[in-house]
Amino acid sequence: MAPPRLTIVDAALSLPIRHDHTLLQHCLAAELAVSRSCRNGNCGRCDSSLLKGRVKLRNGNTVEAPATIPLCIAFALDEVEISNLPLIKLPIFWRCQWQNSRVLVLPAGRQTPPHEGDICAVLFEGSVELNEIAEVNGRNIVLLKPAANTPEVNSVSLITIDAEHEGQYTLWREYKSQRQVVWQGINHVTARSAQTAYQANTCKGSYHIIHDASTKKP
Ligand code: FES
Structure with a gap:
């Protein structure tokens, strides 16, 4: 069976999901410059829209679409679609x-x-x-x-x-x-x-x- 995929609507990208990587790590690995700072779910800088699917947050909570999620602590549980990424306007x-x-x-x-x-x-x-x-x-x-x-x-x-x-x-x-x-x-x-x-x-x-x-x- 094909591995579940992460779809990033803003970038028209579809990536295979790694369950040991946060969604932020997926985005950075794809060279998407997502705004972030704390990386522990507190600052809100990486907040994005979860359009489809479910994620598990590092605090153990499961979140289902539609929702706003901090990408830095979110792990995909199945096929996931996200959008409204706070992309940094490069270069800064x-x-x-x-x-x-x-x-x-x-x-x-x-x-x-x-x-x-x-x-x-x-x-x-x-x-x-x-x-x-x-x-x-x-x-x-x-x-x-x-x-x-x-x-x-x-x-x-x-x-x-x-x-x-x-x-x-x-x-x-x-x-x-x-x-x-x-x-x-x-x-x-x-x-x-x-x-x-x-x-x-x-x-x-x-x-x-x-x-x-x-x-x-x-
Ligand atoms: S980097 Fe601060 S909430 Fe994600």
């Missing part, structure tokens, strides 16, 4: 002023800041450092650990990323006929987000994404 990045190795300052203006606890990547010219947002205080973004690098200019880009950001893509930088690996072993969503942030911020050189299985280098 912030060009920040460099105050010191732990404090970046958002530009003035109405810009939604990242959230405390978000995993982030600080994008230097030609290299990337992973970090976490420890605190958001007005326009100040406080990083959990001091950055090891210092930017060439007085600003850096920041992107928020998934805990599951690993994958089979590499971001390359090409500058003055030199090619260098900027970030390796990431998924496509993360690579796109970083590439867009670099290119939007008039960094020197051009940035290319390749699949690691590809022998074709940029």
Whole structure:
């Protein structure tokens, strides 16, 4: 018998269900950038519509369609159809002023800041450092650990990323006929987000994404 499937109406996707994976994990594995934060059913950021089927929540409750469910703690019990996923509009990045190795300052203006606890990547010219947002205080973004690098200019880009950001893509930088690996072993969503942030911020050189299985280098 064919395994039950998860249908994601918004993305016109049908995926085989893994009963040991939450619906959020299914979406992320399909590279759908679903908004989330707590991953324990409390913040509501991943809430979506259950159109068909039944799910079991991590607290043991069974929920039947139609309902609104937190994808992060929902396991499919049978064929399931979901919609109204809170998809993040990618790419999201912030060009920040460099105050010191732990404090970046958002530009003035109405810009939604990242959230405390978000995993982030600080994008230097030609290299990337992973970090976490420890605190958001007005326009100040406080990083959990001091950055090891210092930017060439007085600003850096920041992107928020998934805990599951690993994958089979590499971001390359090409500058003055030199090619260098900027970030390796990431998924496509993360690579796109970083590439867009670099290119939007008039960094020197051009940035290319390749699949690691590809022998074709940029
Ligand atoms: S990530 Fe917070 S409720 Fe799902």
